[in-house]
Amino acid sequence: MATDLLGQTTTATEDELLDLYRRCTALLARDDLDPCVHAGVRVATVGLATVVNDLGLDYEHLIDLGA
Amino acid sequence: MADVAPFWNPKTETLPRDQLEALQLAKLRRLVDWAAARSPFYQRSFAQAGFAPEQLRSLDDLRRLPMLTREEWMASQAERPPFGTLPVAGREAAIRFHTTSGTTGREPIRVLDSAKDWAWQSEMWCYGLWGFGVRPDDTAYVAFGYGSFIGFWGLHYAMEKIGALNVPGGAQTTENRVKQILDFGATVVASTPTYAIRLAQEAGRLGVDLAASPVQRLILSGEPAGSIPQTKALIERLWGSVAGDTAGMTEIGTIMIFECSRQPGGTHIIEDHFIEEVVDPTGDAPVGYGEQGERVVTSFGRGIIPLLRYRTADLVCKVPAARCDCGRGFDLYEGGILGRVDDMKLVRGTNVYPRAVEAIVREYPVVEEFQLRLTRGDDLLDRIALRVELPPDAADATWAELREQLAKDLAAAHEGLRFEVERAATGELPRFELKARRTVDLRDKPAGA
Numbered sequence: 205m206a207t208d209l210l211g212q213t214t215t216a217t218e219d220e221l222l223d224l225y226r227r228c229t230a231l232l233a234r235d236d237l238d239p240c241v242h243a244g245v246r247v248a249t250v251g252l253a254t255v256v257n258d259l260g261l262d263y264e265h266l267i268d269l270g271a
Numbered sequence: 272m273a274d275v276a277p278f279w280n281p282k283t284e285t286l287p288r289d290q291l292e293a294l295q296l297a298k299l300r301r302l303v304d305w306a307a308a309r310s311p312f313y314q315r316s317f318a319q320a321g322f323a324p325e326q327l328r329s330l331d332d333l334r335r336l337p338m339l340t341r342e343e344w345m346a347s348q349a350e351r352p353p354f355g356t357l358p359v360a361g362r363e364a365a366i367r368f369h370t371t372s373g374t375t376g377r378e379p380i381r382v383l384d385s386a387k388d389w390a391w392q393s394e395m396w397c398y399g400l401w402g403f404g405v406r407p408d409d410t411a412y413v414a415f416g417y418g419s420f421i422g423f424w425g426l427h428y429a430m431e432k433i434g435a436l437n438v439p440g441g442a443q444t445t446e447n448r449v450k451q452i453l454d455f456g457a458t459v460v461a462s463t464p465t466y467a468i469r470l471a472q473e474a475g476r477l478g479v480d481l482a483a484s485p486v487q488r489l490i491l492s493g494e495p496a497g498s499i500p501q502t503k504a505l506i507e508r509l510w511g512s513v514a515g516d517t518a519g520m521t522e523i524g525t526i527m528i529f530e531c532s533r534q535p536g537g538t539h540i541i542e543d544h545f546i547e548e549v550v551d552p553t554g555d556a557p558v559g560y561g562e563q564g565e566r567v568v569t570s571f572g573r574g575i576i577p578l579l580r581y582r583t584a585d586l587v588c589k590v591p592a593a594r595c596d597c598g599r600g601f602d603l604y605e606g607g608i609l610g611r612v613d614d615m616k617l618v619r620g621t622n623v624y625p626r627a628v629e630a631i632v633r634e635y636p637v638v639e640e641f642q643l644r645l646t647r648g649d650d651l652l653d654r655i656a657l658r659v660e661l662p663p664d665a666a667d668a669t670w671a672e673l674r675e676q677l678a679k680d681l682a683a684a685h686e687g688l689r690f691e692v693e694r695a696a697t698g699e700l701p702r703f704e705l706k707a708r709r710t711v712d713l714r715d716k717p718a719g720a
Contacts, residue, residue, distance in 0.1 A: 210293050247386075251390065253387050259280070267385055271385060
């Protein structure tokens with residue numbers, strides 16, 4: 205069972221958001237994406253990073269991923 | 272979407288204080304680790320202070336970290352131009368490059384933002400805009416020049432993020448902006464407090480009754496005046512709308528405080544994204560609730576420029592969240608930003624604060640613009656003059672009465688100090704779209720300057 209930065213059990217929606225966020229960061233880390241794909245994935249990742257930070261689910265910087 | 276919620280982020284905006292502080296500590300640990308691993312500036316300053324990230328066990332340990340001053344930031348920029356040693360990466364990692372406004376005449380601070388940092392900045396504006404009642408069905412007019420000063424850029428993107436219809440009001444005359452506000456049917460207008468007054472004055476000249484327009488909310492930022500009760504009351508009366516104060520700074524890239532729709536006479540601190548300390552301006556001892564002190568900010572936002580314990584020189588007075596009945600757990604700054612640590616002028620032994628002068632002047636709506644001018648005569652005596660601009664058609668009798676009343680009010684508020692109240696010619700005093708600078712201290716300048 206996942207927990208947030210406060211140690212509280214995450215909700216089903218939060219689990220889904222975290223899963224999406226991690227899938228996006230993994231995709232963004234790939235070096236075989238076409239420019240249009242890379243740009244779109246970066247936008248999606250940044251949007252989800254903001255959400256998981258707001259909800260206290262995760263907090264990290266994405267400089268190494270170019271975001 | 273649960274758009275009936277009064278909060279942008281109900282989960283953290285309503286956290287009890289112990290949980291809010293636990294969240295701050297969790298984020299602070301990660302931020303300090305990040306800064307220690309990546310930022311040359313912090314690697315050096317932590318070493319000089321004998322601080323190691325593992326010493327951070329509680330929020331109280333924050334005080335083990337050295338404070339950062341603007342002077343240190345500037346020195347770092349001079350040491351390694353153009354961005355200094357604070358950033359963890361260079362321009363290749365960034366998508367935005369902004370600077371401070373330059374209104375002080377000093378070398379500007381240059382800042383970089385990554386894509387994630389930029390998204391976070393508009394997110395902070397979302398907290399404030401939503402909290403003051405902006406919703407997707409609003410039409411927002413942003414009366415801002417859209418230059419290299421970061422200003423309302425974050426608000427612009429926040430409006431889009433919320434889903435409001437957004438009108439960028441850059442590169443326009445004041446007259447055209449008034450017309451556009453009406454033409455586009457704006458329900459929200461964003462500007463500095465000074466410019467909100469100027470827009471209203473221009474509307475008056477054009478015969479436009481803004482109070483009868485669809486505008487319902489004004490979002491103010493860029494100057495402390497948004498929380499000066501007399502100035503806010505004047506703006507609200509001129510526009511027939513409610514005015515919400517916000518405040519931010521280029522050094523963090525966005526706002527850190529906002530006034531909620533309850534208008535409790537203060538601004539909430541976005542405490543899930545910032546730690547705001549208040550300290551004695553002459554040292555570093557913390558001051559308690561209800562005491563005035565200097566803001567020191569730690570921001571969890573920018574990854575490219577970590578900001579830990581930055582001394583802002585803003586004067587504030589923190590009060591507990593319970594002061595407002597909106598339900599947020601975020602503490603407030605009573606009266607918003609009260610001024611700057613170096614704002615106060617000493618004139619013949621009397622302290623003169625520009626904010627207090629403005630509060631008196633704004634009691635008289637006939638005043639179109641004003642300037643406080645300090646000079647020193649050959650006799651080495653300081654002289655303080657309030658220069659006042661009235662509408663061109665203001666009668667002599669109106670002026671005579673105003674001059675007498677203003678001189679009386681100013682003296683009464685300043686231990687009898689004599690203010691010379693002078694009428695400036697129409698259009699003589701400077702007008703401001705960004706931060707107004709109405710205090711001119713010429714006491715160290717040669718006579719006639």
